[in-house]
Amino acid sequence: MALNLRAATSLAAPPAHLRPRRRATSVSVVRATVSPPPALDSRRRPQNVSGDFFVDHRCIDCATCRWMAPEVFKRVDGQSAVAAQPTSEETRTKALQALLSCPTSSIHTDKPAQDMLQVQNTFPLPIDDDLPGVYLCGYHSENSYGATSYLILHPEGNIMVDSPRYTPKLANQLEKLGGVRYMFLTHIDDVADHRKWAERLKCERIIHSGDVEDITADVEWKLTGNGPWNIGTDFELIHTPGHTKGSVCLLYKPLKALFTGDHVAKTEESDDLNLFLMYSKQSVGVQLDSIRKLLVIDFEWFLPGHGYRIRYEDVHAKNSAIEALLADHIN
Numbered sequence: 001m002a003l004n005l006r007a008a009t010s011l012a013a014p015p016a017h018l019r020p021r022r023r024a025t026s027v028s029v030v031r032a033t034v035s036p037p038p039a040l041d042s043r044r045r046p047q048n049v050s051g052d053f054f055v056d057h058r059c060i061d062c063a064t065c066r067w068m069a070p071e072v073f074k075r076v077d078g079q080s081a082v083a084a085q086p087t088s089e090e091t092r093t094k095a096l097q098a099l100l101s102c103p104t105s106s107i108h109t110d111k112p113a114q115d116m117l118q119v120q121n122t123f124p125l126p127i128d129d130d131l132p133g134v135y136l137c138g139y140h141s142e143n144s145y146g147a148t149s150y151l152i153l154h155p156e157g158n159i160m161v162d163s164p165r166y167t168p169k170l171a172n173q174l175e176k177l178g179g180v181r182y183m184f185l186t187h188i189d190d191v192a193d194h195r196k197w198a199e200r201l202k203c204e205r206i207i208h209s210g211d212v213e214d215i216t217a218d219v220e221w222k223l224t225g226n227g228p229w230n231i232g233t234d235f236e237l238i239h240t241p242g243h244t245k246g247s248v249c250l251l252y253k254p255l256k257a258l259f260t261g262d263h264v265a266k267t268e269e270s271d272d273l274n275l276f277l278m279y280s281k282q283s284v285g286v287q288l289d290s291i292r293k294l295l296v297i298d299f300e301w302f303l304p305g306h307g308y309r310i311r312y313e314d315v316h317a318k319n320s321a322i323e324a325l326l327a328d329h330i331n
């Protein structure tokens, strides 16, 4: 049983009439001039450096804060911790964006952040100058283990890739950008608050029939067969079963960007591609066949649901990385 220190130290003092009387004394009392240090917030992991920002014990190690604000957050003993307090306006903004995106609300500040409203207005977040119109939605959901959701602005209707945590503040921001026409769900794990978003944004959701379960039964568009399927001329949907039966990647052709869901990504520790086979719901063979499909597709960016984004120099570099991954699993 865990020791309850709080109970042990909160015994009530006896009533005044039962307390021993103090004797008068002539010893002069020296007043303390140094105030005691403020009590540490019990939620604070001891692995955090001292200072305003800290991560609590409920962190699920999804790594979101570590790639959003790598200057501030690091992995220590299997969870995130503040490794360096922000020292510039830019890093503070990134740390607050990570705070808002944390799926378990595990990031805190000792002092109320007066600039929080301003930071809320920065969402969705642009990703890269070479990915114009592609944004991170932030507000990751614990229901999808902190999966990343993206927004693609497009003249024929904006597309949201996977579902963030439902937040009216983000909904307002998305509406200012023209709303969302389609919510493309890469697979069953990352659907989070799709119903609330569909209700608010009146978007049409898309998922593969292989990943239709009770929670996705009301999705408007259910893809059948092996595809590929198209949304207009700029987007292609590629069936990549393995992680789940209905896993589908979305290719944004003009930007050579592939939104991979949990099919493939890069880990924190290495620049190599990783299949996260321990989470695959189908066989390794099925997943490897789906990886082979990507060899004939013209893209350079991997934008995953979990883990780190990768950009290869060109399609040949992308193919070399895929071939190295295949070789690792075949040998």
Ligand SMILES: [Zn+2]
Binding pocket: 187, 189, 190, 243, 262
């Ligand atoms: Zn998944």
